[in-house]
Amino acid sequence: MIEGTLNFIKELKIRNESLFYFGLFCLSLSIIFIFLTKLTTTQVHGVNAWFKPLKFAISIGLFAWTMAWYCHYLSNFNVTPFNWTVIILFGFELTYIAFQASKGQLSHFNFDTPLYSILYSLMGLAAVIVTLYSAYIGFLFFTQSFPNLPSHFIWAIRLGILIFVIFSFEGALMSSQMSHSVGAINDNSNWWIIGWSKTVGDLRVSHFIGMHALQLLPLLSFYLFKNTKATIIISLLYAVLATTTLVQALNGKPIFTQNKQKESK
Structure with missing residues (x-):
């Protein structure tokens, strides 16, 4: 190691x-x-x-x-x-x-x-x-073309960069509303460094997930999947995950919903 x-x-x-x-x-x-x-x-x-x-x-x-x-x-x-x-x-x-x-x-x-x-x-x-x-x-x-490199690794780099670029531009969405939160103004939590909101939608979640496809997908492909088809499928699923968290945030929902049942009792 x-x-x-x-x-x-x-x-x-x-x-x-x-x-x-x-x-x-x-x-x-x-x-x-x-x-x-x-x-x-x-x-x-x-x-x-x-x-x-x-x-x-x-x-x-x-x-x-x-x-x-x-x-x-x-x-x-x-x-x-x-x-x-x-x-x-x-x-x-x-x-x-x-x-x-x-x-x-x-x-x-x-x-x-x-x-x-x-x-x-x-x-x-x-x-x-x-x-x-x-x-x-x-x-x-x-x-x-990259004849000296595995096809699955190249496809992971291609799709990793593509997803990175798309969700990098999501920053413009946050700038347009002057907040990374939907349902509050720049709401944060005590989740140590990441600080994602526990109460409202947080656009930083999909921004983070999408941008780090740049590193994660090639690493997974090179060391774990080692297959072009599997790499493309996982990359598409990863893009769906990033998009889902974006839609969730735009609907004003946090990535994890707090259990409020105890509060209502």
């Missing part, structure tokens, strides 16, 4: 040194943010202010490492512009989220001042640009 992890890290660095170090930086920051959640009681919408930068640091770090691994398979693809797009835009996003957390203020849905409005809009633009670039990479995976 340890040897396998070390070999993966060495190979990742060889494949894409820029995104390797950026991902390592983000994941290292996440450790700092964990300590900050224990050292401060500052809250935003009822949860520790440092949970948001912690979640984004982990997510961005995993994205950087994942795309660094996948892009290595593409032929005639200049990865340098993509690297700097990710590093600059996601670096800006993470910096702003952490800065606002340090002040105990919102980074998302914050239009309190003209400056905050501009910075929030720039965060949204950054996410859109990276997502569109990722969609282009997904297009290349659909159009190129």
Whole structure:
């Protein structure tokens, strides 16, 4: 296990040194943010202010490492512009989220001042640009051939990127209503880091599930399914799961309904 992890890290660095170090930086920051959640009681919408930068640091770090691994398979693809797009835009996003957390203020849905409005809009633009670039990479995976790689693994990457792109754009839905909740304003729970609402619909559930198809589907296909048909079927079921949780949230229902029978007695 340890040897396998070390070999993966060495190979990742060889494949894409820029995104390797950026991902390592983000994941290292996440450790700092964990300590900050224990050292401060500052809250935003009822949860520790440092949970948001912690979640984004982990997510961005995993994205950087994942795309660094996948892009290595593409032929005639200049990865340098993509690297700097990710590093600059996601670096800006993470910096702003952490800065606002340090002040105990919102980074998302914050239009309190003209400056905050501009910075929030720039965060949204950054996410859109990276997502569109990722969609282009997904297009290349659909159009190129990979004779040296298992078909099931390639299909997992293709469908993983496709689902990732679709549910990345779900962020626009949250921005349009200035809240990640349906039935309340930015409702959170005490579910440690994720903080998904236990009382109303939460758009972050499908956003999370859909975006992490990028990592989960290729891993399952490569290590578990090892079959193209099975990979496609599981990927479709995964997309149905993400869509179902989206519909559930839009109907104002939490992912898990609390038992209120005791309260009525």
